Amino acid sequence: MLESLQHLAAGFGVAMTLQNLFYCLVGATVGTLVGVLPGLGPIAGIALLIPVTFGLNSTSAIIMLAGIYYGAMYGGSTTSILINVPGETASVMTCIDGYQMAQKGKAGKALAICAIGSFIAGTIGIFGLVFLAPPLAEAALAFGPAEYFSLMVFGFIVLSNVTGASFLKSLMMAVIGLIIGTIGLDPVTGDGRFAFDSPSLLGGIEFVAVAIGLFGIGEVLVNAARPAELLEQKVVVPHLRELYPSLADLKESISAILRGTGIGFGAGLIPGPAPVIATYASYMVERKISKHPEEFGKGAIKGVAGPESANNAACQSAFIPLFAIGIPFAPPTAILLGALLIHGVTPGPMMITEHPALFWGVIASMYIGNLILLLLNLPFVPFFANILRIPKKVLLPLVMLFCLTGMYTVNNSMFDIWVMILFGALGFLARKWAYEAAPLLLALVLGPKLEVAFRQSLMISHGSFDVFVNRPISLAFLVATALFLLIPLATMFRGRVRIREAAGKGEG
Amino acid sequence: MKRSEALGGGVIFLFGAVTAILSLQMPIGSFRAAGSGLFPLCLGILLMVLSAAYVAQVLWAVREEIKKDADVAPERESPAQVLAFLVVIVMATLLLKPLGYPLVSFLLMVGLLRVLGSRRWPLNLTLSLVTAAGSHILFVYLLKIPLPRGFLGI
Numbered sequence: 001m002l003e004s005l006q007h008l009a010a011g012f013g014v015a016m017t018l019q020n021l022f023y024c025l026v027g028a029t030v031g032t033l034v035g036v037l038p039g040l041g042p043i044a045g046i047a048l049l050i051p052v053t054f055g056l057n058s059t060s061a062i063i064m065l066a067g068i069y070y071g072a073m074y075g076g077s078t079t080s081i082l083i084n085v086p087g088e089t090a091s092v093m094t095c096i097d098g099y100q101m102a103q104k105g106k107a108g109k110a111l112a113i114c115a116i117g118s119f120i121a122g123t124i125g126i127f128g129l130v131f132l133a134p135p136l137a138e139a140a141l142a143f144g145p146a147e148y149f150s151l152m153v154f155g156f157i158v159l160s161n162v163t164g165a166s167f168l169k170s171l172m173m174a175v176i177g178l179i180i181g182t183i184g185l186d187p188v189t190g191d192g193r194f195a196f197d198s199p200s201l202l203g204g205i206e207f208v209a210v211a212i213g214l215f216g217i218g219e220v221l222v223n224a225a226r227p228a229e230l231l232e233q234k235v236v237v238p239h240l241r242e243l244y245p246s247l248a249d250l251k252e253s254i255s256a257i258l259r260g261t262g263i264g265f266g267a268g269l270i271p272g273p274a275p276v277i278a279t280y281a282s283y284m285v286e287r288k289i290s291k292h293p294e295e296f297g298k299g300a301i302k303g304v305a306g307p308e309s310a311n312n313a314a315c316q317s318a319f320i321p322l323f324a325i326g327i328p329f330a331p332p333t334a335i336l337l338g339a340l341l342i343h344g345v346t347p348g349p350m351m352i353t354e355h356p357a358l359f360w361g362v363i364a365s366m367y368i369g370n371l372i373l374l375l376l377n378l379p380f381v382p383f384f385a386n387i388l389r390i391p392k393k394v395l396l397p398l399v400m401l402f403c404l405t406g407m408y409t410v411n412n413s414m415f416d417i418w419v420m421i422l423f424g425a426l427g428f429l430a431r432k433w434a435y436e437a438a439p440l441l442l443a444l445v446l447g448p449k450l451e452v453a454f455r456q457s458l459m460i461s462h463g464s465f466d467v468f469v470n471r472p473i474s475l476a477f478l479v480a481t482a483l484f485l486l487i488p489l490a491t492m493f494r495g496r497v498r499i500r501e502a503a504g505k506g507e508g
Numbered sequence: 509m510k511r512s513e514a515l516g517g518g519v520i521f522l523f524g525a526v527t528a529i530l531s532l533q534m535p536i537g538s539f540r541a542a543g544s545g546l547f548p549l550c551l552g553i554l555l556m557v558l559s560a561a562y563v564a565q566v567l568w569a570v571r572e573e574i575k576k577d578a579d580v581a582p583e584r585e586s587p588a589q590v591l592a593f594l595v596v597i598v599m600a601t602l603l604l605k606p607l608g609y610p611l612v613s614f615l616l617m618v619g620l621l622r623v624l625g626s627r628r629w630p631l632n633l634t635l636s637l638v639t640a641a642g643s644h645i646l647f648v649y650l651l652k653i654p655l656p657r658g659f660l661g662i
Contacts (some may be wrong), residue, residue, distance in 0.1 A: 179548060424594075433512070
């Protein structure tokens, strides 16, 4: 434990250099902006800024990109409170009581409690990261290809289970993502697959193009589909002096903040869109244990403090599986995995020993980033609120231009732009038919890893599938997967029985 | 809703089938020594099974679930606007190399503002000009990114 603290101190040394402080500030600011702007979430935001990091060293690059991720969580809450529109999905729960508080003239208080809660959660989350990641990485050293395969399968099943309206639809999206991931060179033999003699296809599908397409352009198109008169918003801009919560508010919220932190931290460790699950769970818990549950939905400060702390803690702990095992459990960390690979760093058990400056530097930067966000968000809230006044019919073309330019800069490739537009259109259609895009993106990034793990396991076992159940850790993941598979089946079956019973009663 | 849901499942089934057929043209090998085609073949078949299960679920599903899916679709929207938006993006991409980034970014802004219902031309043109110039300065001069110059040569 003492060793971890020493490493962390060294990490602060890395993060406190002028250059890294600057990129931390840039990341946090851009993150807040993409969180505030509807139509751009953390996934598209990180993907768009990857090319900007090409000239940087890997530590500065990841410091900046990680800043976008947790910065977006702060920004997303601003729009929830001020205009009742979640800037990204993790802020949906904040809309409920946050907007009600704004309606009662307490927008400043709501924003401040968000920032303070997020800061406390972020701080505790980072200590969790410091103490949990190294032992987990050590444990992951025992993982062979079979364990990795089973863990990834577990991840896909859980993510598909918790996202979207239909489990089968999400699972189909994951398989489609895996198939798209096989385009290009076979990771084992080096043969071309599905390339149709095109050199561009032989290079594989650029995951940045898919990410910007599905989550950037897809979102822009969804917004563009709404008739023009619906594109305008009314914005409440709070005054600076309203931004400081009273001691009584803080006292009331602190327990919710701590509970939210615990829930969020746990959610980040398991597969799935951690911040979304964490905010939902935290809100439900707060309402359940409150002495005044009737206040929830009418501007309860705990309904803002809990979920907002939860999503920040989840953001921090989501880095644990990424850094320690090398397997991201949700799209934002999957994009970060892609960025790490571009910079020649393979996250996983060896990363902490091979790239200590990067690992501890990024963790320390998250702490500094949280502080920056606290300082940035409170006084600049009126500025961010004013950004919301830009009409959507101006904002959407701007976002579009930025996506197009950003995509071109990744590889200077026209082919990538076409891929991005295609996935933009697909993202729009997926949204319309309620197919969840997140499993597709995660599968695309993890696909080659999954395939290599699958083939290596079977090579070791001489073609026998026993290898997946004979090894205890792998078996444990598969048993957990089976349990998660049974849940949707059971609910489906129960629903059918209920309907049949109802129909039976109707006939009787 | 039910029909379009089943149709969507059908399209995905076809995608799985095409994947499986194309994979069969690659070396398959065995599970002991897998060829390039084995993994995509498994995925293609898996997708066919999942989509078939989905179509079956939709066709025989209890009414409750169909209703839940129907709620997800947005109520008021204009497909023509999305299509026009996409056409402008595609045109801009086609013209990017021949016309160059500065001109295309200007035209893209003008086109998209018009599609989204901005009819005040002087404002649209000024906004587009400022955006095109601003992004040119940011990307080409400050970030030194080589964007297509086109015939203007800037």
